[in-house]
Amino acid sequence: MRRRLPMRYLLPSLLLVALLAMLMLRGYVHSEILADHRVRPPVSNGQVPPQILDGGPVIDARAPGEPKALSVPDRNLVLTFDDGPDPVWTPKVLDRLKEYDAHAVFFVTGTMASRHPDLVRRMVEEGHEIGLHTFNHPDLALQTQSRIDWELSQNQLALAGAAGIRTSLFRPPYSSFSAALDDKSWPVTEYIGSRGYITAFNDTDSEDWKRPGVEAIIERATPKGTKGSIVLMHDSGGDRSQTVAALDRFLPDMKDRGYRFANLTEALGAPSAHTPVTGADLWKGKAWVGAVTVSEKTTSALTVGLAAIGVLVFFRFGLMLLLSFGHARKVRRRRFRWGPAVTEPVTVLVPAYNEKECIENTVRSLMESDHPIEVIVIDDGSSDGTADIVDDLWLPNVRVVRQVNAGKPEALNNGIRNARHDIIVMMDGDTVFEPSTVRELVQPFGDPRVGAVAGNAKVGNRDSLIGAWQHIEYVMGFNLDRRMYDVLRCMPTIPGAVGAFRREALERVGGMSDDTLAEDTDITMAIHRDGWRVVYAERARAWTEAPESVQQLWSQRYRWSYGTMQAIWKHRRAVIDSGPSGRFGRVGLPLVSLFMVLFPLLAPLIDVFLLYGIVFGPTQKTIAAWFGVLAIQAVCAAYAFRLDKERMVHLISLPLQQLLYRQLMYVVLLQSWITALTGGRLRWQKLRRTGVVEAPGSIPTQRQGSDERRPVG
Amino acid sequence: MQIDSVEFRKLQAGGKPSEEPPQEDADGPVFVDESGRRSKKFRRIGWVLALACAGYAVTLVVALIGGNSNAPSLLIPGQTEDKADTAEETPGPSETPTAPAGTEVEVVAGVPSPSGSTAAVRREPTVSVGEPADDRSSSPAGDSATGTATPAAGGGDGATTAPEATESTDPGGTGDNGGTAGGEQTADPTDPVPTETSTEEPPGEPAAQGGQLAGEGAR
Structure with a gap:
């Protein structure tokens, strides 16, 4: 592993240097x-x-x-x-x-x-x-x-x-x-x-x-x-x-x-x-002309490629606005019903590994639920007494299942085996539900075709810069992307923080699998391929704690993007399948592969072109174009914020997000690509939690002192 | 736990047999290559790519530095006859102006002018365009070795004047000059220096003689 390290940073930097050299050469001979x-x-x-x-x-x-x-x-x-x-x-x-x-x-x-x-x-x-x-x-x-x-x-x-x-x-x-x-x-x-x-x-x-x-x-x-x-x-x-x-x-x-x-x-x-x-002078000349030829061909191809990608990305923005508008109109109509109201009790699974800071908040928030529930906390071999904390609460309808450390997919499977009800809600040990969350989350099961439901995860700690960036990302991801995927019937992921499954659907696809690091994406794709509908319930809000340091964010996103790539690869055969699996394979997989895995990889090129444009090219035009793109993103973000009735004040950090956060994301994606290509093994990297997130208005006495906001350990 | 997943599969087999596609392509973690062979292969490809990129950048830098802005010599007939009239002046200047711009020309530009100047211009018409003479001045920085060799061989006249001059300057600083040109010579300065300095000195020395222009050019 140590031997591989230099290469995965050396090669991308050298590629960037060569690209910059080609661009400058192109500018020079043009x-x-x-x-x-x-x-x-x-x-x-x-x-x-x-x-x-x-x-x-x-x-x-x-x-x-x-x-x-x-x-x-x-x-x-x-x-x-x-x-x-x-x-x-x-x-x-x-x-x-x-x-x-x-x-x-x-x-x-x-x-x-x-x-x-x-x-x-x-x-x-x-x-x-x-x-x-x-x-x-x-x-x-x-x-x-x-x-x-x-x-x-x-x-x-x-x-x-x-x-x-x-x-x-x-x-x-x-x-x-x-x-x-x-x-x-x-x-x-x-x-x-x-x-x-x-x-x-x-x-x-x-x-x-x-x-x-x-x-x-x-x-x-x-x-x-x-x-x-x-x-x-x-x-x-x-x-x-x-x-x-x-x-x-x-x-x-x-x-x-x-x-x-x-x-x-x-x-x-x-x-x-x-x-x-003759001699060295001739070779110098030939090297020069050769270098110019290479740069002309490469930069021309890149320009065409990036233009095509740009068009697709803007098309996607437009589609997202349009479809999310349609989705919001549809589910917000006064008479809108998924089907008969779902009132049957449901099982809530809370997989927990070393969640002593958060688990009490999580479980107590569930006790406020206005829907009948059974809570199963699956302790995945925690070493910090997470299970004991829950046991000591002596809450009714809360069971603790202990297992030796076997990973989250296995903990969930264990929970599914112990669940008494036919609808299973899954949440993370660091997430806090509102009283209505479970009820809202399970209503779509009134429609017998619905196999799984994605809730609306919200960032609780949004006051730091890094938290605000993730807040923007979450609000856009849930209000634009997920609504679009809902309408197109190809939701790639039900967030681990808040999702509900029909037990029948889970069992038909074989339960959770540890083939990938993103078991939530994997299972969602599998349920799609089995012919179920997967929908988005916007009012089922869950409050989650976003990583507060770059390092934590890095490992979380590394796992997400690598896991998504694994899931796409695992389900690649869907592209040639017939029926619902084929539909997902030909609509959902290309969408996710292009916009989440492939195009973002080329984002650094856009930044290099941008930099070049500012330094050498038409500076004003380049900056104007950058602000134009930013404005489009701001419009999308503002619309997403409006849909979720969020305060617009957090959008202030949007320009800075484009300058810093995006670059971090594509370095993460690049590293995921390299790991995927070379076949390296990623270990599960757990986030450190501070346990400050809770649903607004719920159990205010549980709020902990601000001293404990710092990451523990 | 293992048993359960088997049970799940049985269940699906009973439920919708045909609709369960081969999604268990990847039994075990996706992408992971335990043998490490893929990693090695990609590392190799990575090195090739990295070298190509680095090579590209280096090529570009090498091609851009140390260019030569001089034109190859071109003889326009009718012109030469004019020049022949002012033979003593023309040859020197024809070479010297190259010196002030590119200071690296100093050594080479100075030498051929006093020794081979008049001869060179006359000779050129017969040797078609006279490339050899100019090739030397056209790549002055790199070809210092050939530059120093030629005057010694071709410039018989120059050699006769030079030694006299160098003997007088020897004791002073010229020993150092000789040393920079060829390290061996510094060991026994007395003998080789004259031949050595004959190539080095002219810019400074012939000032006494007809080479004034050359000397000015070198400064």
């Missing part, structure tokens, strides 16, 4: 992180050498103090496409170029090249030239020197990974003619030159990004007479259908006029601007 969309206004150009302002569009500033401006020779057209590659338009552009045997230059951004490496490879294979256009397209005149270096090296890295080459060509973002260079952009051009790059501006700007129409694009792209020209176009950054259409005419027309379409170095008569990359 220009959400580190992107700078500012564009600088033009300034004067007094410091730009005149031969540059008047010269050709190709600037060779590699020799400091001696910049040269080169031009493309006559009858040469160098088509240049910026900002790509784009998965939609670049292939179309490449197809047109191929059709007319034209070569061009693609000034690719690092982000797009990382995301679409296959297109870069195709460009190179088809004889086009690649130039750098920075990694994520900032205005370089606004950037520091180290950022410029970073932009260049990241762009080269992406290029090396995509096509296995480095390039010597460069075009700055937001650039146009070399005549438009000014005192801010010229130093950048000089610096880029000092790093060994040839910077290519243009002669004719098609301005295709404005989508001015095919005619206008062609007109602006066409040089005068037979002059050579570098033509600026774009293959990315939006709808480029006009650009593609323009190429369809521009290419053949200009060829007819005697032009050749060459890439830049061909036009200048120079060797290729590409240099193959």
Whole structure:
């Protein structure tokens, strides 16, 4: 066990780290992180050498103090496409170029090249030239020197990974003619030159990004007479259908006029601007592109998956509101009856293991019952004299059955054997009933189809934060979830704190089983599968004491979620059964599996996305979305509180519940998953009780001093 | 207790025989695997997953750090002829500007310029694009070994000037410099230092000679 411990925390944390890395990488190559969309206004150009302002569009500033401006020779057209590659338009552009045997230059951004490496490879294979256009397209005149270096090296890295080459060509973002260079952009051009790059501006700007129409694009792209020209176009950054259409005419027309379409170095008569990359640099590039691909695929799949889950969860919220409204209306009608009033005496089973703090309250609360009952306290080998406490009360109709410690399911079975009546109420040793609870709880048995009834468990100690959170959870769970399950006839659990069973139903399914740690869920599912109805009695209130420390809460929930998973697995065959069992298997099991076991497991992903959105993404939108979801939950919770006539004041802790409590719950669920998968054994972890819970108004003299609120032991 | 549950089952058999589905799939605790084999298997899968995740993060970091922003050299014809006129100036600067930005270039950038500068530019056209010369400067940090080796081999001219210079500087601090480059040499400083420092010194020393530009570049 000790050896397994690190793994069950190490792996989930590493998965989260990897996921966060993928998300950040995605943001980086989608220009959400580190992107700078500012564009600088033009300034004067007094410091730009005149031969540059008047010269050709190709600037060779590699020799400091001696910049040269080169031009493309006559009858040469160098088509240049910026900002790509784009998965939609670049292939179309490449197809047109191929059709007319034209070569061009693609000034690719690092982000797009990382995301679409296959297109870069195709460009190179088809004889086009690649130039750098920075990694994520900032205005370089606004950037520091180290950022410029970073932009260049990241762009080269992406290029090396995509096509296995480095390039010597460069075009700055937001650039146009070399005549438009000014005192801010010229130093950048000089610096880029000092790093060994040839910077290519243009002669004719098609301005295709404005989508001015095919005619206008062609007109602006066409040089005068037979002059050579570098033509600026774009293959990315939006709808480029006009650009593609323009190429369809521009290419053949200009060829007819005697032009050749060459890439830049061909036009200048120079060797290729590409240099193959080998060794470690090549592998680095490949690793980069591979990492980007993995992150793109993973995060896309996750986004789709989470969106689908989100839709389902909201659908469930809506369904819950609708059905619980219907349920409340139905059972609250004045004339509503389950059937003939149930007045026969019933047996109340109180399994108890070391409940000395609570047992007296529990049993005394039963004595106030307005329904005839027989109480059987089954002492499961307590070591703290629980049984003696009950014996010493000398109460009529209360029997104590002692057994050697054998677990709660066996204690209940023992109780069932000793029960004299045909309706059996089960409660926990730490729960307190109201006088009317038993009567309300057994009324549904007036309907002969009803095999079991779930009561309404309420948290007594709701004044602490952790108690308030559980209070909200209980009120929502009983007033929304259970009403919905009642209507859908697939109640997954009758709470151990307050439930009633028909003896016949219990016996038909073989009584309580210790196959799972959630014997209450197990038995409820079994009764469903046997064809009985299981319903919810909202007025049968039982007051229970919720765990007051995180550790106690942890072990309680660990047992619940692991036990629920066990019960689902145990009854998995119901999915293919026919009859009522099949109905439960195809409606109840999927509902419970999806919303209680599977989806909550992905909740951490939602939080990671949320965190990412707040830090990098559209912060305001993310926060607004979070508050939106919170508002929906608040509406549901408020409705549940209203149904139960609870004071709304406890809802104050709802926002905090979403931030702290939920995370604890999914760590618990994750641990349950790991235990289930690896087949480890969980021992029953008993809660420590303080014995302060009692039904309001009942036996007020029994309330114990506030000193004893602290956990005992 | 055991007997009772058997009785229950008999009861059900009598009551609704067909409707009792095989819900006793799990006799004994669900999920529990006493052999521990499943746990081992999942542990193994867990390790693979954990390593994959860690590997991913490491790959990303490695790919992101230490990039190289220099362009490979490209020779534009018609340009070279222009440059040939100003041969003495061009070669130096063509290499030196790389130094101020990436300080790691110091050693490598300085050396080739005085020794191989003029030769390199002239040679390049014949060696197609002249990648070798630039590859050295393009990966300066990692390839310091090859960087120091090449000038010694190719730069015959540089070697003749360097020893004279280093002898004078030897007694002072250069011994330490030599030591950082190659640990063995520090043991007997007198002999190997000249050859060693010839690769190290030029940035500082040739200042007296024509390598002024290179020296400035290194600072």
